[in-house]
Amino acid sequence: MQDMDIIYMKRCFELAAQGRSSVSPNPMVGCVIVRDGEILAEGYHRKKGCDHAERDALAKISDAKNATLYCNLEPCCHLNKATPPCVPFIIEKGITKVVISNLDPNPEVSGKGVKQLQDAGIEVVVGIAKDEGAELNKVFFTNMNEQRAFVTLKFAQTLDGKLSTTNGDSKWISSEASRKRAHQLRLDHDAVLIGSGTLKNDNPSLNIRYDLETQGKTPWRLVLGSIANMNWDANLFSDELKEKTIIITSDDTSAVPSNISSIHIESPIVFSELWQKLITRNITSVLVEGGPKLLSSIIEQNAFDGVEVFIAPRILGDGIAISGRAQELMKNTIQLTGEDIHLSARRSPCSPA
Numbered sequence: 001m002q003d004m005d006i007i008y009m010k011r012c013f014e015l016a017a018q019g020r021s022s023v024s025p026n027p028m029v030g031c032v033i034v035r036d037g038e039i040l041a042e043g044y045h046r047k048k049g050c051d052h053a054e055r056d057a058l059a060k061i062s063d064a065k066n067a068t069l070y071c072n073l074e075p076c077c078h079l080n081k082a083t084p085p086c087v088p089f090i091i092e093k094g095i096t097k098v099v100i101s102n103l104d105p106n107p108e109v110s111g112k113g114v115k116q117l118q119d120a121g122i123e124v125v126v127g128i129a130k131d132e133g134a135e136l137n138k139v140f141f142t143n144m145n146e147q148r149a150f151v152t153l154k155f156a157q158t159l160d161g162k163l164s165t166t167n168g169d170s171k172w173i174s175s176e177a178s179r180k181r182a183h184q185l186r187l188d189h190d191a192v193l194i195g196s197g198t199l200k201n202d203n204p205s206l207n208i209r210y211d212l213e214t215q216g217k218t219p220w221r222l223v224l225g226s227i228a229n230m231n232w233d234a235n236l237f238s239d240e241l242k243e244k245t246i247i248i249t250s251d252d253t254s255a256v257p258s259n260i261s262s263i264h265i266e267s268p269i270v271f272s273e274l275w276q277k278l279i280t281r282n283i284t285s286v287l288v289e290g291g292p293k294l295l296s297s298i299i300e301q302n303a304f305d306g307v308e309v310f311i312a313p314r315i316l317g318d319g320i321a322i323s324g325r326a327q328e329l330m331k332n333t334i335q336l337t338g339e340d341i342h343l344s345a346r347r348s349p350c351s352p353a
Helices: 002-017 053-058 087-092 112-119 130-136 138-146 176-188 196-202 271-279 292-300
Strands: 030-035 038-044 068-073 097-102 123-126 150-158 191-195 220-224 245-249 261-264 285-288 306-312 329-337 340-347
Touching (some): 002 097, 030 053, 053 087, 138 150, 176 285
Parallel strands (some): 191 285, 245 261
Antiparallel strands (some): 030 038
């Protein structure tokens, strides 16, 4: 049965991933209900406040007695949240076996859901495709286990490793297909971070374009830098989304305009502390789109989790590259986006601290 367990669990992963851009700060969860080798129902968590995957699936069938429920994350059992707990509903519906990929790292659950199921006489199997399950919910696991935001570095570079010209111009290094993919990455994160240099040089909007389905989501726009270096005429401070802009500075935040939010940090900046501050604002993930200086500073402090690099078939010659300490990357995937190479990778835990 182990092979079928993996097949059904991988289907849970596929279902769960449909909520990638909309469930934050919750985890992505999918559910498959099976009896006698037949899939009776499927479900997934669509967005915060909507039914959890188990309830979504169970609500679609009138008879779940003696069925097996597959779910990539331990069913919840705690009461202090907007949606009702799933464990009592699973028990009520007559499910006799529950197969799970990962235990929920939320201390309010973390094995308690499994125990309640077992106490009700339900067989529980844990750990099916657990590495893939943990990777799917890497943001949620980081939030819970380390109490900080998950951080992804995103940049485009030429074949000779340059991110911008010597005067800081970095626009349109990558292809149209890569830029569309970059907007999907924005949608997949709670916030986009740039430095005041990028604000000045590029005047970005940091919104979601390319006709992507946003379901009403707008990532926070974070700008790091001194008050004196801020371009207060920039799009981020004047467009219709200005309430989604936050200034991050070590200066006196009383100088920030009253209609713009701010976060004060100590100087010199310790990025791990900033990521901890962000999680207290329910910002669970950050896509860093800054220039070489900001990216190099984060790399130097080993304060990131993943990288998304778009490599364009161009040679710039004179230009600015990333500096900082050497880093080991793992879980690398490579694909073509238009004429570019798109590399996704995770920082290895063996990278020097």
